[in-house]
Amino acid sequence: MMCAIRAGRRGRSVTVLDHAAAPGEKIRISGGGRCNFTNINAGPKNFLSANPHFAKSALARFTPQDFIAMVERYGIAWHEKTLGQLFCDESAKDIIRMLVDEMRSASVDLRLRTEIASVERHGDGFRIHASDGPIDATSLVIASGGKSIPKMGASGFAYRIAEQFSLPVVETRPGLVPLTIEPSLLQRLTPLSGIAAPAEIRHGKTSFREALLFTHRGLSGPAILQISSYWREGDEISIGIEPDIDVFERLKAARQANGRQSAQTALAEILPKRLAQHVVEAEEMDGNMADQSDKRLQRLAASVQDWRIKPSGSEGYRTAEVTLGGIDTACLDSRSMQVKTIPGLFFIGECVDVTGWLGGYNFQWAWASGHVAGEAA
Structure with missing residues (x-):
C-alpha cells in the first residue's frame, strides 16, 4: 500500500493485487487491535540482516516522523507506550482506512480476492497471470510478506518468485515467537x-x-x-x-x-x-x-x-509475528529495493532479509521500503 501510494503520486498507473478479502489484515490484528504502527527509535541497530547496513538508506529516507505526519494529517489519535512504541488510541482500522484513502486519492486500482497463478518476464516488463485475467506491467513489486501467521493468508509466494528468477534467499525461520x-x-x-x-x-x-x-x-x-x-x-x-x-x-x-x-x-x-x-x-x-x-x-x-x-x-510460524531471513539483500539495490540484475523487479517489506525487533520496527520497515520502491518503480 505504501509503495502503491508513492508510485501513484508520481503519476504511475498502479494496480495492487491481494488474495485477501480485505486490505491490511496483518495491520488489523497488530498491537492487540491498536496497531503499533512505528517506533520513534527505529534505526538500523534494531534490525537483523545478513547485511546490517542494508536498511540504512530506506530508513533514512522515510522516517517514523514521516509516517507520524501522515497519521496526524488524518486526525488519527495516537499515544506512546514503553520504549518508543506508538499505538493508535482507537483502532488499527484507522491506519488501514488511511492507507486505502491514500491509494484512492493516488488513483491506485486495488483488487482483492485476486489469486496469482504465475509471473513471467514479458518483453522488457512482466506478465502476471491473475485469477481475473493477465496483466502486463513494466514494474513488478513483490510485497507479499513472509510465512508468519498462515491463517491470515501468509505464504512463501515471494520466495517462490525469487527462486523462479534465480535470486538467492537467506534461510527463513520464525521470528518474534514464543x-x-x-x-x-x-x-x-x-x-x-x-x-x-x-x-x-x-x-x-x-x-x-x-x-x-x-x-x-x-x-x-x-x-x-x-x-x-x-x-x-x-x-x-x-x-x-x-x-x-x-x-x-x-x-x-x-x-x-x-x-x-x-x-x-x-x-x-x-x-x-x-x-x-x-x-x-x-x-x-x-x-x-x-x-x-x-x-x-x-x-x-x-x-x-x-x-x-x-x-x-x-511455536513456529503459527504464532510468529515475523519471518526471519528472506530475499538476500546482496541482490537488491538498497536505495530502491530493485533487483540489481532484473530491471523493474522489486522486493519490499518482510519478504526481504531485514527483520525488526518487536515494537513497531517491522511496520516502519514496511513503510520505508515501500516508499523508496514507490519512488523508483
Missing part, C-alpha cells in the same frame, strides 16, 4: 502458566529487558519474543527475573528483619507467590530464613536471576 521447553521441565512449570514478571533475557551478547510470561507451552512475553530472533535450536538462554532488584541483598535483609519467616514468604515479597513457591521448592530450601547461610541465599537468588534454560524449539 519458545517451547522439553516435556519434563514443562510439566514442572505448568503451575506457573499465566504468571508474568519483569525480566532480562540473555543470549550471548544480546539481551532484552521486558516482560516474561509463563505459558502452558513454555515461555512467551515481549522479552522472549525479542530473544527468539537471535536464539537457535540447541542454544541456551539466561533468564534474570526482576533484574532491577538485587535479590540476594533483599533476602539477606529479610533474614535479618525476620529470621522466623520461611524462604518462600521472603521471596514472595519480590516475586509472584506461585513463582516464589516454585523456586524455593526447586531449590529444596527447608527451614526458616535464620537457617539459611549466605551461600544458600546466593544460590536461591541465582535461580531467580541467572536461570539457565535450553528451549526445545519455538
Whole structure:
C-alpha cells in the first residue's frame, strides 16, 4: 500500500493485487487491535540482516516522523507506550482506512480476492497471470510478506518468485515467537502458566529487558519474543527475573528483619507467590530464613536471576509475528529495493532479509521500503 501510494503520486498507473478479502489484515490484528504502527527509535541497530547496513538508506529516507505526519494529517489519535512504541488510541482500522484513502486519492486500482497463478518476464516488463485475467506491467513489486501467521493468508509466494528468477534467499525461520521447553521441565512449570514478571533475557551478547510470561507451552512475553530472533535450536538462554532488584541483598535483609519467616514468604515479597513457591521448592530450601547461610541465599537468588534454560524449539510460524531471513539483500539495490540484475523487479517489506525487533520496527520497515520502491518503480 505504501509503495502503491508513492508510485501513484508520481503519476504511475498502479494496480495492487491481494488474495485477501480485505486490505491490511496483518495491520488489523497488530498491537492487540491498536496497531503499533512505528517506533520513534527505529534505526538500523534494531534490525537483523545478513547485511546490517542494508536498511540504512530506506530508513533514512522515510522516517517514523514521516509516517507520524501522515497519521496526524488524518486526525488519527495516537499515544506512546514503553520504549518508543506508538499505538493508535482507537483502532488499527484507522491506519488501514488511511492507507486505502491514500491509494484512492493516488488513483491506485486495488483488487482483492485476486489469486496469482504465475509471473513471467514479458518483453522488457512482466506478465502476471491473475485469477481475473493477465496483466502486463513494466514494474513488478513483490510485497507479499513472509510465512508468519498462515491463517491470515501468509505464504512463501515471494520466495517462490525469487527462486523462479534465480535470486538467492537467506534461510527463513520464525521470528518474534514464543519458545517451547522439553516435556519434563514443562510439566514442572505448568503451575506457573499465566504468571508474568519483569525480566532480562540473555543470549550471548544480546539481551532484552521486558516482560516474561509463563505459558502452558513454555515461555512467551515481549522479552522472549525479542530473544527468539537471535536464539537457535540447541542454544541456551539466561533468564534474570526482576533484574532491577538485587535479590540476594533483599533476602539477606529479610533474614535479618525476620529470621522466623520461611524462604518462600521472603521471596514472595519480590516475586509472584506461585513463582516464589516454585523456586524455593526447586531449590529444596527447608527451614526458616535464620537457617539459611549466605551461600544458600546466593544460590536461591541465582535461580531467580541467572536461570539457565535450553528451549526445545519455538511455536513456529503459527504464532510468529515475523519471518526471519528472506530475499538476500546482496541482490537488491538498497536505495530502491530493485533487483540489481532484473530491471523493474522489486522486493519490499518482510519478504526481504531485514527483520525488526518487536515494537513497531517491522511496520516502519514496511513503510520505508515501500516508499523508496514507490519512488523508483
